[in-house]
Amino acid sequence: MRVDLFHTGGPKGEIVALDRAVDDGPWPGSRTRLLDDTNLGTHYFEIRNPRTNAVLYSRGYSSMYSEWETTGEPKKMSRTFPESLRFPWPKEPVQVVLYRRDAAGAFQPLFTAVVHPAAANPAPRPPLGKAWTVFENGPAASKLDLLVLGEGYAEKDLPKFHADVKKLVDLLFTYEPFKSRKADFNVRALDLPSAESGVFRPDSKIFRRTPLSVQYGIFGSERYVLTYDERALREAASAAPYDFLEILVNDARYGGGGIFNDQATAAVDSSWAEYLFVHEFGHHFAGLADEYYTSDVAYETGMNADKPEPWEPNVTADSKAFKWADLVERGTPLPTPWEKETFETRSHAIQKTRRALVASGAAPSALDDLFRAEAKEETALLGSMKWAGKVGAFEGAAYEAKGLYRSSADCIMFTRDNVGFCPVCRRAIGRVIDEYSRP
Ligand SMILES: [Zn+2]
Numbered sequence: 126m127r128v129d130l131f132h133t134g135g136p137k138g139e140i141v142a143l144d145r146a147v148d149d150g151p152w153p154g155s156r157t158r159l160l161d162d163t164n165l166g167t168h169y170f171e172i173r174n175p176r177t178n179a180v181l182y183s184r185g186y187s188s189m190y191s192e193w194e195t196t197g198e199p200k201k202m203s204r205t206f207p208e209s210l211r212f213p214w215p216k217e218p219v220q221v222v223l224y225r226r227d228a229a230g231a232f233q234p235l236f237t238a239v240v241h242p243a244a245a246n247p248a249p250r251p252p253l254g255k256a257w258t259v260f261e262n263g264p265a266a267s268k269l270d271l272l273v274l275g276e277g278y279a280e281k282d283l284p285k286f287h288a289d290v291k292k293l294v295d296l297l298f299t300y301e302p303f304k305s306r307k308a309d310f311n312v313r314a315l316d317l318p319s320a321e322s323g324v325f326r327p328d329s330k331i332f333r334r335t336p337l338s339v340q341y342g343i344f345g346s347e348r349y350v351l352t353y354d355e356r357a358l359r360e361a362a363s364a365a366p367y368d369f370l371e372i373l374v375n376d377a378r379y380g381g382g383g384i385f386n387d388q389a390t391a392a393v394d395s396s397w398a399e400y401l402f403v404h405e406f407g408h409h410f411a412g413l414a415d416e417y418y419t420s421d422v423a424y425e426t427g428m429n430a431d432k433p434e435p436w437e438p439n440v441t442a443d444s445k446a447f448k449w450a451d452l453v454e455r456g457t458p459l460p461t462p463w464e465k466e467t468f469e470t471r472s473h474a475i476q477k478t479r480r481a482l483v484a485s486g487a488a489p490s491a492l493d494d495l496f497r498a499e500a501k502e503e504t505a506l507l508g509s510m511k512w513a514g515k516v517g518a519f520e521g522a523a524y525e526a527k528g529l530y531r532s533s534a535d536c537i538m539f540t541r542d543n544v545g546f547c548p549v550c551r552r553a554i555g556r557v558i559d560e561y562s563r564p
Contacts, residue, residue: 126214127359128221128240132190135203139190141223141236144207146245149359152213153265153366158560159183159213164436165412166385167191169232172212173220175239181219182212186386187412189353196344207356215242230433252364253336254317259294261311265366269561272367273314274358276339276390277324277375283316289373289393290314293402300403300537300545302555309562313365323376324350329486337361339372339390341380347483350380350390358388368561369410371402377489379496383408396493400541407538407546411553414440414523416531416539419472435523438553439538441530446518449532449549453516461517463510463534468503469526475499496541504542507535516548 127149133140159182161169166185173180190206193199210221218241224232254274262268273294275286298307317336325333325340328347338354341347352358352372362370370388374380377394383405391401407413414437434442441448444460453459475495482491507513513534522531522539531539533547546554 126212126240126242126245127363128210128212129356129359130208130210130223130236131205132188132208133203133205134190134194134199136200137203139225139235141208143221143238143240146240146242148214148245148247148249148363149211150249150363151265151366153270153368154213155561155563156213156266158563161185161560163412163556163560165438166436167194167226168235169224170210171222171224172215173222175218175220181215184210184212184386185412187384188387189351189355189384192351192384193344198344206353209355209359214247215240218242226436228433230436250360250363253361254315254364256313256315256365259290259312259314261313262308263311265311267562268311269309269558270366270368271310271312272362272365272370273312274337274361274370274372275315275317275375276335276337276372277319277322277333278317279320279322280318282322282375283318286316286373286375287314289375293373293391293393293398296399297403297406302546302551302558306555306558306562309558311366313367315361315364317361324374326376326378328483329378337372339374341376341378343382348378348380349382350374350392351382351384351388352390355387369406371406371409373402379489379492381405385409385412395489397496397541400537404537404541407550407554411550411557412437413538413550413553416440416522416536418521418524418526418529419469420476435529437523439532439536439547439550440522441518441532442528444518444520444530446530446532449516449552452532452548452552457512457515457517459518460530461512461515461519461534463512463519464506465521468506469521471502471506472499500541500543503540504535504544507540507542508544510534 128146129144131142161184167187169185172182223236225235227233278286319335327342339352343349343351372390376392379395381391381401383389389405389409518530522529532549535544536547
Protein backbone atom coordinates (compact mmCIF):
# COMPACT_ATOMS: atom_id res chain seq x y z
CA MET A 126 0.00 0.00 0.00
CA ARG A 127 1.08 3.55 -0.64
CA VAL A 128 -0.31 6.42 1.41
CA ASP A 129 0.15 9.76 -0.33
CA LEU A 130 0.55 12.83 1.86
CA PHE A 131 1.09 16.55 1.48
CA HIS A 132 3.86 17.90 3.65
CA THR A 133 3.62 21.64 4.17
CA GLY A 134 5.85 24.02 6.09
CA GLY A 135 6.59 27.68 6.50
CA PRO A 136 6.69 30.50 9.04
CA LYS A 137 3.62 29.02 10.79
CA GLY A 138 5.10 25.55 11.24
CA GLU A 139 4.82 22.08 9.76
CA ILE A 140 1.57 20.36 8.68
CA VAL A 141 1.05 16.93 7.17
CA ALA A 142 -2.24 16.14 5.41
CA LEU A 143 -3.58 12.82 4.16
CA ASP A 144 -4.42 12.59 0.47
CA ARG A 145 -5.18 8.98 -0.49
CA ALA A 146 -4.22 5.32 -0.17
CA VAL A 147 -3.57 3.26 -3.30
CA ASP A 148 -2.06 0.00 -4.47
CA ASP A 149 1.70 0.28 -5.05
CA GLY A 150 2.39 -3.09 -6.61
CA PRO A 151 3.64 -6.29 -4.94
CA TRP A 152 5.38 -5.78 -1.57
CA PRO A 153 9.15 -5.81 -2.28
CA GLY A 154 10.47 -5.72 1.29
CA SER A 155 11.16 -8.36 3.88
CA ARG A 156 8.11 -10.05 5.42
CA THR A 157 9.85 -10.75 8.71
CA ARG A 158 12.03 -7.67 9.29
CA LEU A 159 9.15 -5.22 9.42
CA LEU A 160 10.45 -2.91 12.14
CA ASP A 161 13.21 -0.41 11.42
CA ASP A 162 15.77 -0.13 14.22
CA THR A 163 18.40 1.80 12.25
CA ASN A 164 17.41 5.28 13.55
CA LEU A 165 18.10 6.80 10.11
CA GLY A 166 16.22 9.69 8.53
CA THR A 167 14.77 13.06 9.46
CA HIS A 168 11.29 11.52 9.74
CA TYR A 169 9.98 8.11 10.74
CA PHE A 170 6.59 6.42 10.49
CA GLU A 171 4.84 3.57 12.24
CA ILE A 172 1.87 1.50 11.14
CA ARG A 173 -0.02 0.45 14.28
CA ASN A 174 -2.92 -1.82 15.05
CA PRO A 175 -5.37 0.74 16.50
CA ARG A 176 -6.93 -1.83 18.86
CA THR A 177 -3.75 -3.19 20.44
CA ASN A 178 -1.38 -0.31 19.57
CA ALA A 179 1.14 -2.91 18.36
CA VAL A 180 3.57 -1.59 15.76
CA LEU A 181 3.19 -3.66 12.59
CA TYR A 182 5.70 -1.82 10.40
CA SER A 183 8.07 1.12 10.76
CA ARG A 184 10.56 2.97 8.59
CA GLY A 185 12.76 6.05 8.72
CA TYR A 186 13.18 8.35 5.74
CA SER A 187 14.12 11.84 4.64
CA SER A 188 12.32 13.89 2.00
CA MET A 189 12.27 16.97 -0.19
CA TYR A 190 10.46 18.64 2.69
CA SER A 191 13.32 17.93 5.08
CA GLU A 192 15.89 19.11 2.52
CA TRP A 193 13.92 22.32 2.07
CA GLU A 194 13.84 22.87 5.85
CA THR A 195 17.63 23.23 5.84
CA THR A 196 17.61 26.03 3.24
CA GLY A 197 16.31 28.90 5.34
CA GLU A 198 13.37 29.49 2.98
CA PRO A 199 10.71 28.18 5.45
CA LYS A 200 11.36 31.26 7.61
CA LYS A 201 10.09 33.41 4.75
CA MET A 202 7.49 31.40 2.84
CA SER A 203 5.28 28.30 2.87
CA ARG A 204 5.66 25.36 0.51
CA THR A 205 4.00 21.97 0.04
CA PHE A 206 5.72 18.79 -1.07
CA PRO A 207 3.99 15.53 -2.00
CA GLU A 208 5.33 12.60 0.02
CA SER A 209 4.49 8.89 0.19
CA LEU A 210 4.65 6.12 2.81
CA ARG A 211 4.84 2.51 1.58
CA PHE A 212 4.02 -0.55 3.69
CA PRO A 213 2.46 -4.00 3.31
CA TRP A 214 -1.26 -3.93 2.49
CA PRO A 215 -3.07 -4.25 5.85
CA LYS A 216 -5.95 -6.68 6.47
CA GLU A 217 -7.71 -4.33 8.90
CA PRO A 218 -7.73 -0.55 9.50
CA VAL A 219 -4.34 0.73 10.66
CA GLN A 220 -3.15 3.84 12.37
CA VAL A 221 -0.36 5.75 10.61
CA VAL A 222 1.84 7.73 13.01
CA LEU A 223 4.45 10.05 11.52
CA TYR A 224 7.29 11.43 13.64
CA ARG A 225 9.88 14.16 13.13
CA ARG A 226 13.06 14.84 15.06
CA ASP A 227 12.99 17.49 17.79
CA ALA A 228 15.85 19.88 18.60
CA ALA A 229 17.61 17.11 20.51
CA GLY A 230 17.29 14.67 17.61
CA ALA A 231 14.57 12.47 19.19
CA PHE A 232 11.48 11.47 17.20
CA GLN A 233 8.25 13.21 18.30
CA PRO A 234 4.75 12.57 16.85
CA LEU A 235 3.81 15.00 14.07
CA PHE A 236 0.77 13.47 12.37
CA THR A 237 -1.58 10.53 12.74
CA ALA A 238 -4.46 9.14 10.67
CA VAL A 239 -6.44 5.91 10.47
CA VAL A 240 -6.26 4.26 7.06
CA HIS A 241 -9.06 1.82 6.16
CA PRO A 242 -7.97 -0.71 3.54
CA ALA A 243 -11.61 -0.94 2.38
CA ALA A 244 -11.47 2.76 1.46
CA ALA A 245 -8.13 2.45 -0.37
CA ASN A 246 -7.96 1.87 -4.11
CA PRO A 247 -6.58 -1.66 -4.70
CA ALA A 248 -6.45 -1.37 -8.49
CA PRO A 249 -2.89 -1.65 -9.78
CA ARG A 250 -1.46 1.43 -11.49
CA PRO A 251 -1.24 0.74 -15.25
CA PRO A 252 2.55 0.84 -15.82
CA LEU A 253 3.75 4.19 -17.18
CA GLY A 254 6.82 2.63 -18.70
CA LYS A 255 8.30 -0.74 -19.53
CA ALA A 256 10.15 -2.47 -16.69
CA TRP A 257 12.97 -4.91 -17.45
CA THR A 258 15.36 -7.01 -15.43
CA VAL A 259 19.05 -6.13 -15.22
CA PHE A 260 19.77 -9.11 -12.95
CA GLU A 261 17.72 -11.12 -10.53
CA ASN A 262 18.99 -13.29 -7.69
CA GLY A 263 15.76 -14.34 -6.00
CA PRO A 264 12.28 -13.37 -4.79
CA ALA A 265 11.73 -9.64 -4.06
CA ALA A 266 10.92 -10.33 -0.39
CA SER A 267 14.33 -11.85 0.31
CA LYS A 268 16.46 -9.57 -1.87
CA LEU A 269 17.21 -5.89 -1.93
CA ASP A 270 15.37 -4.60 -4.99
CA LEU A 271 16.93 -1.67 -6.80
CA LEU A 272 15.01 0.09 -9.57
CA VAL A 273 16.84 2.32 -12.07
CA LEU A 274 14.69 4.88 -13.87
CA GLY A 275 15.69 6.96 -16.87
CA GLU A 276 14.82 10.65 -17.17
CA GLY A 277 15.38 12.85 -20.20
CA TYR A 278 15.73 9.89 -22.57
CA ALA A 279 13.65 10.31 -25.73
CA GLU A 280 12.31 7.17 -27.42
CA LYS A 281 15.37 7.17 -29.70
CA ASP A 282 17.65 7.32 -26.63
CA LEU A 283 16.33 4.09 -25.06
CA PRO A 284 19.20 1.93 -26.39
CA LYS A 285 21.54 4.47 -24.76
CA PHE A 286 19.54 4.18 -21.50
CA HIS A 287 20.01 0.40 -21.53
CA ALA A 288 23.75 0.83 -22.09
CA ASP A 289 23.96 3.51 -19.34
CA VAL A 290 22.11 1.28 -16.86
CA LYS A 291 24.38 -1.65 -17.54
CA LYS A 292 27.55 0.44 -17.31
CA LEU A 293 26.67 2.28 -14.09
CA VAL A 294 25.12 -0.70 -12.29
CA ASP A 295 28.24 -2.73 -13.13
CA LEU A 296 30.37 0.09 -11.68
CA LEU A 297 28.28 0.34 -8.48
CA PHE A 298 28.95 -3.33 -7.84
CA THR A 299 32.71 -2.78 -8.07
CA TYR A 300 32.43 -0.75 -4.80
CA GLU A 301 32.48 -2.45 -1.42
CA PRO A 302 30.27 -3.55 0.21
CA PHE A 303 28.01 -3.75 -2.86
CA LYS A 304 30.64 -5.92 -4.57
CA SER A 305 30.68 -8.71 -1.99
CA ARG A 306 26.90 -8.48 -1.35
CA LYS A 307 25.81 -8.50 -5.01
CA ALA A 308 23.95 -11.82 -4.56
CA ASP A 309 21.60 -10.03 -2.12
CA PHE A 310 20.34 -7.68 -4.86
CA ASN A 311 17.86 -7.71 -7.70
CA VAL A 312 18.20 -4.83 -10.15
CA ARG A 313 15.46 -3.77 -12.55
CA ALA A 314 15.14 -0.75 -14.82
CA LEU A 315 12.27 1.25 -16.26
CA ASP A 316 12.07 2.74 -19.75
CA LEU A 317 10.26 6.04 -19.40
CA PRO A 318 10.67 7.97 -22.64
CA SER A 319 10.50 11.80 -22.71
CA ALA A 320 9.34 13.89 -25.65
CA GLU A 321 12.87 15.30 -26.04
CA SER A 322 16.38 14.44 -24.82
CA GLY A 323 17.63 16.16 -21.66
CA VAL A 324 15.99 17.65 -18.57
CA PHE A 325 15.04 21.11 -17.27
CA ARG A 326 18.19 23.18 -16.59
CA PRO A 327 16.94 26.63 -15.59
CA ASP A 328 20.45 28.13 -15.15
CA SER A 329 21.34 27.13 -18.72
CA LYS A 330 17.92 28.19 -20.08
CA ILE A 331 17.24 24.63 -21.23
CA PHE A 332 13.52 24.02 -20.85
CA ARG A 333 11.94 20.58 -20.76
CA ARG A 334 8.88 18.85 -19.34
CA THR A 335 9.87 15.26 -18.51
CA PRO A 336 7.81 12.42 -16.94
CA LEU A 337 9.39 12.67 -13.46
CA SER A 338 10.06 16.44 -13.54
CA VAL A 339 13.69 15.90 -12.55
CA GLN A 340 15.60 19.19 -12.87
CA TYR A 341 18.85 20.99 -12.14
CA GLY A 342 18.88 23.97 -9.79
CA ILE A 343 16.97 22.36 -6.89
CA PHE A 344 16.76 24.79 -3.96
CA GLY A 345 18.86 27.27 -5.95
CA SER A 346 21.96 25.09 -6.32
CA GLU A 347 22.94 24.63 -9.99
CA ARG A 348 24.40 21.14 -9.59
CA TYR A 349 21.61 19.85 -7.33
CA VAL A 350 19.38 17.55 -9.41
CA LEU A 351 16.18 15.98 -8.04
CA THR A 352 12.42 16.04 -8.56
CA TYR A 353 10.01 18.03 -6.41
CA ASP A 354 7.25 15.82 -7.83
CA GLU A 355 7.37 12.78 -5.58
CA ARG A 356 3.89 11.79 -6.75
CA ALA A 357 5.04 11.40 -10.36
CA LEU A 358 8.08 9.44 -9.20
CA ARG A 359 6.04 6.98 -7.09
CA GLU A 360 3.44 6.52 -9.82
CA ALA A 361 6.14 5.61 -12.34
CA ALA A 362 8.20 3.46 -9.96
CA SER A 363 5.20 1.31 -9.03
CA ALA A 364 5.73 -0.49 -12.36
CA ALA A 365 8.28 -2.76 -10.62
CA PRO A 366 8.99 -3.99 -7.08
CA TYR A 367 11.65 -1.77 -5.46
CA ASP A 368 13.18 -0.97 -2.08
CA PHE A 369 15.50 1.78 -3.38
CA LEU A 370 15.75 3.64 -6.66
CA GLU A 371 18.19 5.61 -8.74
CA ILE A 372 17.31 8.00 -11.56
CA LEU A 373 19.76 8.26 -14.45
CA VAL A 374 19.56 11.74 -15.91
CA ASN A 375 20.38 11.97 -19.60
CA ASP A 376 22.51 15.11 -19.42
CA ALA A 377 26.19 16.05 -19.59
CA ARG A 378 26.16 18.86 -17.06
CA TYR A 379 27.72 17.83 -13.70
CA GLY A 380 24.89 17.18 -11.23
CA GLY A 381 23.03 14.79 -8.97
CA GLY A 382 21.27 14.44 -5.65
CA GLY A 383 20.34 11.83 -3.09
CA ILE A 384 17.83 11.73 -0.21
CA PHE A 385 17.63 8.87 2.24
CA ASN A 386 14.94 6.33 1.34
CA ASP A 387 13.42 8.81 -1.12
CA GLN A 388 15.30 9.39 -4.40
CA ALA A 389 18.74 9.66 -6.03
CA THR A 390 19.94 11.02 -9.36
CA ALA A 391 23.13 11.17 -11.42
CA ALA A 392 23.94 12.94 -14.71
CA VAL A 393 25.11 10.10 -16.94
CA ASP A 394 27.09 12.04 -19.54
CA SER A 395 29.20 13.99 -17.07
CA SER A 396 32.64 12.43 -16.96
CA TRP A 397 31.95 12.20 -13.20
CA ALA A 398 28.88 9.99 -13.72
CA GLU A 399 30.38 7.07 -11.80
CA TYR A 400 31.22 9.24 -8.79
CA LEU A 401 27.83 10.97 -8.90
CA PHE A 402 25.96 7.68 -9.10
CA VAL A 403 27.84 6.01 -6.23
CA HIS A 404 28.05 9.07 -3.95
CA GLU A 405 24.39 10.08 -4.32
CA PHE A 406 23.31 6.47 -3.94
CA GLY A 407 25.19 6.48 -0.59
CA HIS A 408 22.88 9.28 0.61
CA HIS A 409 19.76 7.55 -0.64
CA PHE A 410 20.61 4.03 0.44
CA ALA A 411 22.24 4.35 3.85
CA GLY A 412 21.47 7.92 4.92
CA LEU A 413 25.16 8.81 4.64
CA ALA A 414 25.96 12.48 5.20
CA ASP A 415 28.18 14.50 2.93
CA GLU A 416 31.55 14.38 4.64
CA TYR A 417 32.74 17.43 2.67
CA TYR A 418 32.55 20.93 4.05
CA THR A 419 34.38 23.27 1.69
CA SER A 420 31.94 23.25 -1.29
CA ASP A 421 28.98 25.55 -1.91
CA VAL A 422 25.71 23.92 -0.87
CA ALA A 423 22.02 24.83 -0.76
CA TYR A 424 21.93 24.54 3.02
CA GLU A 425 22.36 27.09 5.76
CA THR A 426 25.56 26.23 7.59
CA GLY A 427 27.41 27.46 10.64
CA MET A 428 24.55 26.63 13.04
CA ASN A 429 26.30 23.60 14.37
CA ALA A 430 26.62 24.79 17.95
CA ASP A 431 22.88 24.28 18.60
CA LYS A 432 22.61 20.97 16.78
CA PRO A 433 22.41 17.53 18.39
CA GLU A 434 24.56 14.57 17.41
CA PRO A 435 23.82 13.98 13.69
CA TRP A 436 21.70 10.88 12.98
CA GLU A 437 23.77 10.13 9.90
CA PRO A 438 26.04 7.15 10.62
CA ASN A 439 29.24 8.64 9.13
CA VAL A 440 29.57 12.01 10.91
CA THR A 441 29.75 12.85 14.59
CA ALA A 442 29.99 15.85 16.90
CA ASP A 443 32.04 13.73 19.31
CA SER A 444 35.79 14.22 18.89
CA LYS A 445 36.29 10.86 20.64
CA ALA A 446 34.06 9.20 18.00
CA PHE A 447 32.02 6.97 20.30
CA LYS A 448 29.80 6.15 17.29
CA TRP A 449 32.50 4.12 15.55
CA ALA A 450 34.95 3.60 18.42
CA ASP A 451 35.07 -0.16 17.77
CA LEU A 452 36.63 0.52 14.35
CA VAL A 453 39.42 2.75 15.73
CA GLU A 454 42.75 0.98 16.07
CA ARG A 455 44.52 1.38 19.40
CA GLY A 456 47.11 4.17 19.22
CA THR A 457 45.13 6.39 16.80
CA PRO A 458 44.83 9.88 18.32
CA LEU A 459 41.27 11.28 18.75
CA PRO A 460 40.60 13.80 17.35
CA THR A 461 42.96 12.71 14.57
CA PRO A 462 45.45 15.23 13.16
CA TRP A 463 45.40 15.83 9.40
CA GLU A 464 46.58 18.42 6.85
CA LYS A 465 43.41 20.45 7.35
CA GLU A 466 44.75 23.92 6.53
CA THR A 467 46.54 22.83 3.37
CA PHE A 468 43.43 21.00 2.22
CA GLU A 469 41.16 23.97 2.89
CA THR A 470 43.42 26.45 1.09
CA ARG A 471 43.54 24.27 -2.03
CA SER A 472 39.85 23.46 -1.91
CA HIS A 473 38.77 27.09 -1.59
CA ALA A 474 40.90 28.04 -4.60
CA ILE A 475 39.17 25.34 -6.66
CA GLN A 476 35.74 26.52 -5.48
CA LYS A 477 36.55 30.04 -6.62
CA THR A 478 37.53 28.83 -10.09
CA ARG A 479 34.40 26.70 -10.23
CA ARG A 480 32.10 29.61 -9.42
CA ALA A 481 33.77 31.69 -12.13
CA LEU A 482 33.34 28.88 -14.68
CA VAL A 483 29.64 28.47 -13.84
CA ALA A 484 29.08 32.24 -13.99
CA SER A 485 30.74 32.47 -17.40
CA GLY A 486 28.56 29.68 -18.84
CA ALA A 487 31.52 27.35 -19.42
CA ALA A 488 31.01 24.01 -21.19
CA PRO A 489 30.25 20.98 -18.96
CA SER A 490 33.68 19.54 -19.82
CA ALA A 491 35.45 22.57 -18.26
CA LEU A 492 33.94 21.75 -14.83
CA ASP A 493 34.74 18.07 -15.29
CA ASP A 494 38.39 18.92 -16.06
CA LEU A 495 38.65 21.20 -13.02
CA PHE A 496 37.34 18.44 -10.75
CA ARG A 497 39.82 16.00 -12.29
CA ALA A 498 42.75 18.25 -11.41
CA GLU A 499 41.33 18.69 -7.90
CA ALA A 500 40.92 14.94 -7.36
CA LYS A 501 44.51 14.29 -8.42
CA GLU A 502 45.85 16.81 -5.90
CA GLU A 503 43.55 15.73 -3.08
CA THR A 504 44.17 12.01 -3.58
CA ALA A 505 47.89 12.64 -3.18
CA LEU A 506 47.49 14.90 -0.14
CA LEU A 507 44.91 12.81 1.77
CA GLY A 508 46.52 9.51 0.86
CA SER A 509 50.00 10.40 2.09
CA MET A 510 49.18 11.78 5.56
CA LYS A 511 50.26 10.00 8.69
CA TRP A 512 46.78 8.66 9.56
CA ALA A 513 45.66 8.03 5.97
CA GLY A 514 43.60 4.86 5.67
CA LYS A 515 42.94 4.69 9.44
CA VAL A 516 39.62 5.18 11.19
CA GLY A 517 39.69 8.12 13.60
CA ALA A 518 37.93 11.46 14.09
CA PHE A 519 38.99 13.95 11.40
CA GLU A 520 37.57 17.42 12.00
CA GLY A 521 35.58 18.91 9.09
CA ALA A 522 32.40 17.15 7.87
CA ALA A 523 28.80 17.71 6.77
CA TYR A 524 29.37 21.34 5.61
CA GLU A 525 31.00 22.31 8.92
CA ALA A 526 34.72 23.08 9.21
CA LYS A 527 34.59 22.86 12.99
CA GLY A 528 32.77 20.72 15.54
CA LEU A 529 31.85 17.84 13.22
CA TYR A 530 34.10 14.88 12.47
CA ARG A 531 34.33 12.24 9.74
CA SER A 532 35.87 8.85 10.30
CA SER A 533 38.59 8.69 7.63
CA ALA A 534 40.91 11.14 5.91
CA ASP A 535 39.27 10.31 2.57
CA CYS A 536 36.03 8.66 1.38
CA ILE A 537 33.73 8.96 -1.64
CA MET A 538 31.38 10.92 0.66
CA PHE A 539 34.22 13.45 1.24
CA THR A 540 35.97 13.92 -2.12
CA ARG A 541 35.73 12.81 -5.73
CA ASP A 542 38.90 10.76 -5.19
CA ASN A 543 38.82 7.17 -6.39
CA VAL A 544 38.97 5.72 -2.87
CA GLY A 545 35.53 4.09 -2.43
CA PHE A 546 33.59 4.16 0.83
CA CYS A 547 35.46 4.47 4.15
CA PRO A 548 35.03 1.59 6.67
CA VAL A 549 32.30 3.43 8.61
CA CYS A 550 30.27 4.10 5.44
CA ARG A 551 30.77 0.49 4.35
CA ARG A 552 29.39 -0.80 7.61
CA ALA A 553 26.37 1.52 7.39
CA ILE A 554 25.61 0.28 3.86
CA GLY A 555 25.99 -3.34 4.98
CA ARG A 556 23.40 -2.82 7.72
CA VAL A 557 20.83 -1.59 5.21
CA ILE A 558 21.54 -4.56 2.93
CA ASP A 559 20.88 -6.83 5.94
CA GLU A 560 17.62 -5.03 6.71
CA TYR A 561 16.16 -5.68 3.27
CA SER A 562 17.74 -8.92 2.13
CA ARG A 563 17.10 -11.26 5.05
CA PRO A 564 13.73 -12.94 4.30
ZN1 LIG B 1 32.71 7.70 4.59
